[in-house]
Structures are given as C-alpha cells and as structure tokens.
Amino acid sequence: MEKEADPGEEQSTYDPKIIAFCCNWCSYAGADLAGTTRLQYPTNVRIIRVMCSGRVDPAFVLKAFALGADGVIVAGCHPSDCHYINGNEKTAMRGTFLTEFLEEAGLEPQRFKVEWIAGSEGRKFADVVKRMVDELQVLGPISEEGEQ
Amino acid sequence: MSSPEPLGENDAERPQEPRRKTSQAPRIGVFVCHCGSNIAGTVDMPKVTEAVEKVPGVVVAKENKYTCSDLGQDEIIKAIKENDVDRVVVAACSPRMHEPTFRSCIKEAGLNPYMLQMVNLREQCSWVHSREKEKATEKAADLVKMGIAKAARLEPLEAREVPVEQSSLVIGGGVAGIQAALDLAQMGFKVYLVESEPSIGGRMAQLDKTFPTGDCAICILAPKMVELSRHPNITLLSYSEVEDVTGFIGNYDVKIRRKARYVVEDKCVGCGECADACPVKVDNKFDMGFGKRKAIYVPFPQAVPLKYTIDRENCIYFKTGKCKSCVKACANEAIDHEMEDEIVDVKVGTIICATGFDIYVPMKRGVYKYWEYQNVITGLELERLLNASGPTGGHLIRPSDGETPRRVAFIQCVGSRNKKIGTDYCSRVCCMYSMKNAQIIKEHEPDTEIAVYYNDIRAFGKGFEELYHRVREEYGIEFIRGRPAKLSENPETNSITIRAEETLLNKITEREFDLIVLSTGLKPSEGSLKIGKILSLSLSPDGFFMEAHPKLRPVDTAVEGIYLAGCAQGPKDIPDSVAQAKAAAASAASIMSGKKVKIEPLTALVDEELCIGCELCVDMCPYGAPEMVESEKGTRARIVEALCHGCGTCVAACPQKAIKANQFTDEQIASEIVSALEGEDGATGEERKASKKAEEA
Numbered sequence: 001m002e003k004e005a006d007p008g009e010e011q012s013t014y015d016p017k018i019i020a021f022c023c024n025w026c027s028y029a030g031a032d033l034a035g036t037t038r039l040q041y042p043t044n045v046r047i048i049r050v051m052c053s054g055r056v057d058p059a060f061v062l063k064a065f066a067l068g069a070d071g072v073i074v075a076g077c078h079p080s081d082c083h084y085i086n087g088n089e090k091t092a093m094r095g096t097f098l099t100e101f102l103e104e105a106g107l108e109p110q111r112f113k114v115e116w117i118a119g120s121e122g123r124k125f126a127d128v129v130k131r132m133v134d135e136l137q138v139l140g141p142i143s144e145e146g147e148q
Numbered sequence: 149m150s151s152p153e154p155l156g157e158n159d160a161e162r163p164q165e166p167r168r169k170t171s172q173a174p175r176i177g178v179f180v181c182h183c184g185s186n187i188a189g190t191v192d193m194p195k196v197t198e199a200v201e202k203v204p205g206v207v208v209a210k211e212n213k214y215t216c217s218d219l220g221q222d223e224i225i226k227a228i229k230e231n232d233v234d235r236v237v238v239a240a241c242s243p244r245m246h247e248p249t250f251r252s253c254i255k256e257a258g259l260n261p262y263m264l265q266m267v268n269l270r271e272q273c274s275w276v277h278s279r280e281k282e283k284a285t286e287k288a289a290d291l292v293k294m295g296i297a298k299a300a301r302l303e304p305l306e307a308r309e310v311p312v313e314q315s316s317l318v319i320g321g322g323v324a325g326i327q328a329a330l331d332l333a334q335m336g337f338k339v340y341l342v343e344s345e346p347s348i349g350g351r352m353a354q355l356d357k358t359f360p361t362g363d364c365a366i367c368i369l370a371p372k373m374v375e376l377s378r379h380p381n382i383t384l385l386s387y388s389e390v391e392d393v394t395g396f397i398g399n400y401d402v403k404i405r406r407k408a409r410y411v412v413e414d415k416c417v418g419c420g421e422c423a424d425a426c427p428v429k430v431d432n433k434f435d436m437g438f439g440k441r442k443a444i445y446v447p448f449p450q451a452v453p454l455k456y457t458i459d460r461e462n463c464i465y466f467k468t469g470k471c472k473s474c475v476k477a478c479a480n481e482a483i484d485h486e487m488e489d490e491i492v493d494v495k496v497g498t499i500i501c502a503t504g505f506d507i508y509v510p511m512k513r514g515v516y517k518y519w520e521y522q523n524v525i526t527g528l529e530l531e532r533l534l535n536a537s538g539p540t541g542g543h544l545i546r547p548s549d550g551e552t553p554r555r556v557a558f559i560q561c562v563g564s565r566n567k568k569i570g571t572d573y574c575s576r577v578c579c580m581y582s583m584k585n586a587q588i589i590k591e592h593e594p595d596t597e598i599a600v601y602y603n604d605i606r607a608f609g610k611g612f613e614e615l616y617h618r619v620r621e622e623y624g625i626e627f628i629r630g631r632p633a634k635l636s637e638n639p640e641t642n643s644i645t646i647r648a649e650e651t652l653l654n655k656i657t658e659r660e661f662d663l664i665v666l667s668t669g670l671k672p673s674e675g676s677l678k679i680g681k682i683l684s685l686s687l688s689p690d691g692f693f694m695e696a697h698p699k700l701r702p703v704d705t706a707v708e709g710i711y712l713a714g715c716a717q718g719p720k721d722i723p724d725s726v727a728q729a730k731a732a733a734a735s736a737a738s739i740m741s742g743k744k745v746k747i748e749p750l751t752a753l754v755d756e757e758l759c760i761g762c763e764l765c766v767d768m769c770p771y772g773a774p775e776m777v778e779s780e781k782g783t784r785a786r787i788v789e790a791l792c793h794g795c796g797t798c799v800a801a802c803p804q805k806a807i808k809a810n811q812f813t814d815e816q817i818a819s820e821i822v823s824a825l826e827g828e829d830g831a832t833g834e835e836r837k838a839s840k841k842a843e844e845a
Contacts, residue, residue: 019824024244025706028555029686029694032242035271043283046290046824047272049243050812051750054768055796058487060817067825083684083707084795085770094800119694126276 016070016136018045018129021060023053025074026118027085033120033122041126042133045073049121052076053114054087058094058101061112065102070142071111071132078116086114107142174300177208178292179224181215181240182628183270190274190451193286196239199289205300207231209811210790215240221253228257235259239267239288244706245697260304262749262811267295269337290824299821301816305749308789312398312745313497314338316736319390319679324714325502326372326727330353331733332500332780333381337740340494341376342404343386344675347451348373350504351715354434354528356535356542358722359577359584360615365722366450366537375450385492386453393682394771396793397709398497398745408487410458411444415482418446425477430462431537436529438547442836444474444483449537497737498709500730501683503676505715508563508571508668516559516666518673521637521644522548524664527563527581534588546663548642553596553662556589557646558582559632560602564669570792570822573690575669576719579606582667583619590623599626599659601648609648609721628657635664670719683710692718702734711735750794750811752787758806759784765798767806772800 003079022028034041050056053076053118055097063071074095095114102112118124159741180197182188195213201209208231215238230499236259238250243266246585251261269288277284315336318329326537329341341348353360353373357366360485377384385404393402411422428443444464446454464471465485467686475483507528510518518524523546525533534541544555560582566576566577579602586598607616607792619625632648645660672691679685688694693716696704703711709730714725721744739745754765754774761783765774776783787798787807797807805814 012254017606017825020316025684029244029706032244032268032271035242038275038278038698040279041271043277043278043280043287046287046294047268048294048817048824049268050817055693055800055809055812057800057814059231060821064821065820067822069821069825080681083794084797086685087611087770087795090768090797090801096170099669120689122689127419129380139188 011056013139014137016074016133016141017068018071018073018132018136019044019048019064020047020068020075021045021053021056021128022117023055023076023083023088024049024051026077026081026085027053027115027125030075030117030125033119034126035122037122039111039126040069041129044133044136045046045129052082052084052087053091054082054093055085056091058098059127061098062114063109065111065142071110073115074131075115075117075128075130078118108139110139111142151655152369172234175232175234176205176207176237176294176296176299177210177224177227177231177235178206178232178237178239179220179227180209180211180292181220181238181269182213183240183281184214187269187274187288190278190281190284191269192281195285196289196292199293199481200296203293206295206296206505207233211486216246216249221249221256224250224253225257228259230255230483233259234265235265235299237265237267237292237299239295241270242266242268242272242808261307262305263299263301263302265295267291269476275306278374285316293821294820297819298605301813301819302310302811303447303813304715307746307749309744309746310398310790311616312740312743313494314740315340315494317342317390317400317402317494317499318502319499320350320502320504320714320715320716321345321348321350321384321386322502322504322725323369323372324716324725325350325500326369327726327729328500328713328733329504330372330376330379330734331730332737333376335737335741336731337381337737339382340402340404340496341382341384342388342390343384344389345447346387346409346445346455346457347447347453348376348386349448349450349452351528352451352722353448354436354531356531356538357584357588359580359611360611362584362587366448370450370452373450373778377452384453386443386455387457388492390679390682391491393499396738396747400496400499400709402494404492404494406490406492408486408489408502408723409455410483410485411456412482412484412487412629413453415480415726416457416471417456417482417718419478420446421477421479422456422458422474422483425473427473428462430459433750435539436526438529438532442581454484458485462812473813478658479733490697494776497740498711499683500711500713500732500736501679501685501705501716502678502727502732503679503716504673505670505719506673508552508575508671510666510668511569512753514765515632516562516638516664517635517644520667521635521642521664522546523637523642523644523662524635524666525551525667526666527585528668530585530665531581534585534592542568542592544592544663546642548688551662552593553578554593555643555661556586556599556661556663556665557666558586558600558667559646560597560600560667561631562668563665563671565603571669571690572604573719575779577721578667578669580609580612580615580721582665583625585665586625587619587623590619590625593734597626598623599661601628601630601632601646603629603631609723623701665760670715673716676716683707685710688718690718692716703728703735709736709739739809746778749811751789752794752796752799753810754785754787755806755808756784756786758804760804760806761785764801764803768798768801770795770797
C-alpha cells in the first residue's frame with residue numbers, strides 16, 4: 001500500500017482519458033454539431049465511431065478500462081429514435097448489465113455512462129463530456145483494487 | 149445480391165498497373181488537412197505530421213491546406229502512386245461530410261474505395277477546443293494515430309448494385325408535395341402521393357393572397373391540384389397515412405392506411421346533396437373554427453379530390469345508429485357507413501417527405517390573451533376571414549360582435565424568436581404575411597387604422613422590401629418597434645388596449661384597438677414527428693427535419709433515397725417551398741434514372757466455422773437478416789445481405805465472435821481503443837502498470 005503515497009501529486013496533473021463510442025446517426029452527428037456551433041468542451045475524450053450503439057460489444061468497454069481509460073461513454077439515439085429500429089434498446093440492456101458488473105468490479109458508477117444524444121443535441125454532447133471530466137477529476141485515477 | 153459489381157473494378161480510365169496485395173504489410177498514406185485556418189488555426193499541424201510519420205506502417209505523411217480541393221486530391225493520388233500506398237488516412241473534417249469525396253479520390257488512384265479511414269479533426273477537435281491549442285494538438289495526434297491503427301486493419305470491400313424501383317412516394321399534399329409529385333410524374337416516374345387530410349392543398353389552400361405579389365393563393369394552387377389528380381403517373385391517396393416503411397434506397401416497401409371516409413370515392417360526384425341533408429353542424433377546421441361545416445363534408449369548395457368524407461366523431465349514425473339522411477339524399481348510393489380502413493402496400497425507389505408545418509398556438513396564460521379575449525386572433529385565422537371563399541365571404545369582422553374593426557394591430561414574433569418557449573428561430577414568413585394582410589385590410593376598408601408592433605422587420609426576399617415600403621408609404625401602415633407588454637380589454641366594447649414600450653421613441657404608450665392579430669410562427673407539424681420515426685429521420689434543434697448538409701445537401705436526408713421538401717425542413721415561403729420541391733424531385737429522379745444504385749457494403753458476415761447455430765443473432769436483428777441454413781457442419785446462421793442494414797447489433801451479441809461487421813470489425817475497433825489509450829511511449833496503461841510493477845519487484 002506504500003506505493004499509494006503520492007496520489008496528491010498525481011491528482012494535480014491528472015488528465016482523465018475518456019473513450020466515447022458514438023453511433024453514426026445521432027450521437028456522432030451531435031458531436032459534429034457541437035463542432036459546427038463551436039461549443040467548447042474538454043479535450044479528454046476520444047470518440048470511436050460505430051454505425052449503431054448496438055454495435056458496442058460490452059467487451060470493448062471492459063477492454064477500454066483494462067487499458068487505462070478513466071471513463072467510458074456509450075452514446076446512441078434516444079429511445080424509439082434508433083436509426084436501426086431498436087439497436088439502442090440492446091445498448092440499454094447491455095448498459096444495465098455493464099453498470100452492475102463494473103460496480104461489482106469496484107469501479108465508481110460515474111466512470112461508465114450510457115447516454116442518448118440526438119443529432120440536434122450538440123449542447124448535450126458537450127455537457128456530457130464536461131460533466132464526466134468534472135466527476136473524474138473528483139474521483140481521481142482508478143484505484144488498484146478497483147481494477148480487478 | 150446477384151452479380152455484385154465491385155466499386156473498384158469497373159473504371160475504364162483507371163491505370164492498369166497492378167496494385168499490391170493486401171496480405172503484405174500495410175503501406176499507409178496519411179494526409180493531414182489544414183482546412184484553411186479551421187483546423188490549422190488551433191492545431192499545430194507540423195507537430196501532428198511529425199508525430200504520425202514515425203508510426204509503423206506509415207510510408208508517407210503530408211499536410212495540405214485544403215485536402216478536398218482539386219489540388220489536395222491530386223496530391224493524394226500522386227502520393228499513392230509514388231509511394232505504393234495501399235490504404236489512406238485523411239485527417240480533416242467529419243466523415244459525414246467528405247467520406248464519399250475521398251473514397252472516389254483514392255478509387256481514382258486505383259485503390260479500393262473502402263481502404264480509407266477518415267479522422268475528424270475539425271468538428272471534433274479544432275472547433276471544440278479552440279482555446280486549448282496545445283491539448284488540441286495532442287488530441288489531434290492521438291486521433292490520427294487511432295485512424296492509422298484502424299487503417300492498418302482495413303479490408304477492401306465491394307459495393308453491391310441493386311435495381312431501383314421506378315416510383316416515388318411523396319408524403320404530404322401541400323404545395324411542396326404537389327410540386328414534387330408533378331415534376332417526378334412529368335419525368336415519367338410513377339408517384340404515390342399520400343395526404344392525411346381529405347383534400348390536398350395543405351396550408352397554401354387556406355391562405356387568402358400571397359406576398360409580395362398579391363396573387364390569390366387558391367387561384368394559383370387549384371390548377372396544380374387538378375393537374376395532379378388527373379396525371380396518369382400519379383396515384384393520389386388522400387385521407388391516408390403512411391403506417392410503415394421498410395427497405396433501403398431503391399427498394400422501399402411502404403404500408404399505407406387508407407382511412408375509411410365512408411363515401412365510395414368512385415361513386416361520389418361531389419354534388420353536395422348529402423351535406424345539404426346532414427343535420428349536424430360543427431366548426432370547420434379548415435376555416436380555423438370560424439365557419440361551420442356538416443358532419444359529411446369537403447373541407448373547401450376547390451377540394452381535390454372533390455369527394456365527401458364523413459367525420460365519424462360527429463355523425464349521428466355513428467353515435468346513435470340512426471339518421472342516414474345523407475344516404476337518402478345521395479342519388480349515386482356512394483355512402484357506406486360500414487366502410488373500413490384499408491391497407492395498401494406499394495414499392496418505391498425514393499421517398500420525398502413534405503409533411504409541412506403547424507401554426508404555433510399561443511399559450512393558454514400568455515400575455516397576448518388569445519384564449520381570453522375574443523378579439524385576439526392569429527394570422528391564419530385572419531387569412532380565413534379575409535378569404536372570399538371563407539366563412540365571412542371575405543368581409544373582415546371582429547369575432548365579438550361581427551362589426552368591422554376600425555383599428556387593427558398586428559403583434560409580430562408570436563411563437564418565433566423566443567428562447568423561453570424553445571422557438572429560437574425566425575419563422576421567416578410572419579413579417580411579410582402581416583404586411584400583405586394589412587394591405588388587404590386597407591384595400592377592403594381604406595379608413596382602417598393599422599399598426600404593426602415588431603422587433604425587427606425581415607424583408608429579405610425578392611420584392612419584399614418593396615412591399616414594406618409600399619405598405620408604409622402608400623397605405624399608411626404604422627410600424628411600431630417594441631414588444632407589447634400587456635393587453636387589457638374594455639369589457640363593454642371588447643376593444644383592447646395595448647401597453648407597449650416603443651423602443652425607437654423610448655417611451656411607454658397605450659393604444660386601443662378593435663382587433664388584435666397575433667403573427668404566429670411556424671412549428672414542425674405533429675404528423676411529421678410520426679413520419680420522422682417511421683423514416684428514421686433526424687431532427688434539427690428547431691424540431692424540423694435535418695438535412696444531410698446545411699449548405700451542400702439541403703434537400704437530402706442522412707437516409708439515402710429520402711429527400712425533404714417544403715416546411716418539413718424548416719419555415720419557408722411558397723417560392724422557396726416550390727424550389728425545394730423541385731430540387732427534391734430532381735434528386736430523387738437522379739437516383740431512379742440510374743436504374744441501379746450502389747449500396748454501401750457495410751454489412752455483417754457469418755464465419756461458418758465459428759458459428760454454433762445458437763440463433764441469438766436472429767433474435768437481435770430488427771430486419772430479419774440472419775437466417776438459419778443447414779450446412780455440412782450443422783445448422784448455421786447466414787446473413788441475407790440485401791436485408792442487412794449494417795448496424796452490427798448481432799456482431800456485438802454473438803457469443804462465438806462468429807460475425808464480422810464490415811468496416812467496423814472487432815479487430816478494427818479494438819485497435820482504435822488500444823491506440824487511444826497509448827501514451828507517448830506507445831504503451832497502454834496496462835503495459836505501463838505492468839512495467840512499473842516489474843520495476844518495483
């Protein structure tokens with residue numbers, strides 16, 4: 001436990017990394033709209049484009065955490081607005097499972113979010129990223145025991 | 149599909165030199181775009197290029213001022229040839245913008261068009277981090293590295309070609325839908341026009357005259373309505389609704405509900421004997437509640453088709469089982485109270501969505517007292533009161549006593565440009581329709597005193613400014629800059645006093661008027677929300693349908709083969725709606741005239757070796773694309789390519805990892821994750837921790 005002695009120092013330079021899986025039709029378009037309207041949000045997020053949030057295998061989320069991501073967002077179309085009829089319903093189901101699983105693994109619930117962001121919601125995209133960065137700043141890096 | 153034609157293999161002018169095989173180590177070309185100062189103004193481009201040219205597999209990395217320009221594209225082609233590049237990363241704008249551009253560019257250089265990975269440095273980096281240049285540069289380099297990682301794992305794909313149905317569905321029979329249908333029919337395509345109301349004509353049919361020219365709306369619209377109903381290529385489905393749409397560009401299956409009008413269309417001659425006999429009188433929605441109609445009705449005299457419809461809610465027979473006065477009056481035996489809704493299935497290649505708008509309804513407890521004072525009406529109600537075929541025969545009255553108003557005030561921007569109620573946008577027509585209506589009132593009753601309370605006057609169209617001058621100078625209409633704060637009614641005369649701050653005079657004034665007209669704005673129609681869900685269309689922040697690109701693809705939607713026309717896309721006046729309808733028809737025709745259309749090969753594929761036949765993919769797929777087939781290995785899933793939309797839900801669910809999503813494979817996505825989480829040293833968090841632990845040990 002001695003190696004935990006320097007978290008304060010790490011905290012000050014702590015720059016959380018967030019992976020956001022965005023569906024092509026709504027959330028990726030929402031992120032694009034945040035750009036076209038020049039909304040500013042923190043640089044911590046790396047967007048991975050998928051055609052549907054339903055493409056996001058829970059294994060991708062686990063892999064991201066295992067490789068050092070501090071937070072993961074899976075973003076899709078609003079319920080009943082899915083471009084592929086109901087792909088986001090599957091995302092919602094997998095999200096519930098993942099949330100429970102990650103909590104049991106010791107990760108704080110703020111680190112994983114399923115969000116519905118429409119193509120018109122550039123503002124929401126920016127806010128979701130901002131909020132997660134703020135929350136992760138408070139939490140700090142994932143603790144060692146949390147990783148198992 | 150049968151005989152797929154590879155997108156990369158049919159270009160006659162293509163250089164004949166042999167391309168390298170993809171089994172060899174990838175040779176990646178990276179092209180980083182400045183986009184003028186859009187990206188380069190924030191991101192340090194040389195630094196990004198420097199960071200990525202060292203990445204294994206990258207054989208050439210170049211910067212470009214404008215990669216999408218002719219020059220930029222030539223440079224890509226040149227670099228591909230000079231360096232024997234077999235896959236390309238373009239780090240520029242959103243793939244939603246220029247992916248097709250660069251696909252055809254690398255195809256020109258002899259590569260498979262799907263060996264392209266775009267990196268979004270503009271919309272998702274420079275524009276959103278313009279105040280953090282250093283961090284944005286760091287992020288940009290990361291994003292390009294992610295793109296390189298994915299590019300290294302790209303596989304060539306072949307677009308398949310499918311035949312295109314030579315027919316189109318037009319949803320909405322307003323002026324936009326009518327024009328689009330006529331244009332397509334004229335070009336020789338079969339058109340199904342679906343209108344939910346008993347007659348086509350839409351909002352334009354309700355208007356009195358049109359601005360700025362003063363043409364009578366129905367006089368210019370009715371000939372088009374009649375032409376449409378008589379056109380041999382057009383099937384008009386009025387009083388009908390689109391229930392379901394499935395399929396894809398070129399091949400849409402449409403389910404249409406023909407609502408029972410309880411009058412057999414083929415037998416009804418539109419004589420009106422039934423309506424004369426009908427004992428029920430109700431408010432006419434078409435006249436905005438001012439006029440009356442019977443329970444069996446046509447909404448307005450020029451209705452197309454001129455077929456009567458029974459309003460089931462108000463018909464005595466449907467309430468009590470007795471009456472049938474209309475049946476007795478109808479000489480043609482056209483009335484059938486037992487009629488039921490009918491479902492019609494049609495197949496079309498393209499769809500034009502022209503679902504129009506609704507009028508903003510003032511708030512129940514708003515300052516303008518629309519629901520409390522009878523003499524406060526909306527702009528569209530005024531249109532009906534001024535209309536010669538309207539409830540008053542074109543004579544303007546005030547609702548409280550039927551007297552001619554001597555003093556009329558217009559209040560602008562009601563339900564427009566109001567952040568509080570979420571309508572930030574300008575409705576674009578209210579300034580002009582108010583001026584036009586003010587002029588008509590003056591023409592009917594020259595002594596009327598008219599004032600317009602406005603915020604800003606927007607007279608931007610052809611002939612608009614001229615009308616603005618005319619109504620002020622020739623008709624003496626007064627324009628008062630200021631938003632009314634309070635309306636109060638004189639209980640005896642029902643006249644209304646407006647208290648307002650006149651911002652040009654910088655004083656608060658009170659003036660009495662006999663009639664107040666609220667210049668209500670436009671909002672997305674209720675029906676359009678339902679249609680939007682059926683067609684999977686996205687909405688803009690204002691609630692209207694979103695176009696594929698605001699500048700360059702203003703009539704296309706993100707869904708291929710579906711186009712927008714008229715106010716469904718946003719408020720516009722009649723000429724703009726007609727222009728957009730013609731553009732939508734031309735876009736639809738350009739697809740249909742090709743006879744065949746290329747479909748993106750972003751579908752799923754099952755590896756029979758890995759599949760265990762669990763059928764989970766069958767449960768997951770909303771399109772029924774996976775089917776179970778018997779092979780020598782047992783029951784295995786197979787994806788029917790024509791049905792697969794490429795969402796990848798089955799891929800995520802497959803417990804055997806037996807399904808592959810083209811262009812979004814597990815390996816490709818995983819490589820992006822790994823790359824995103826790599827540090828400066830190229831090690832992931834996991835690796836860093838492991839080495840740290842090793843050091844400590």
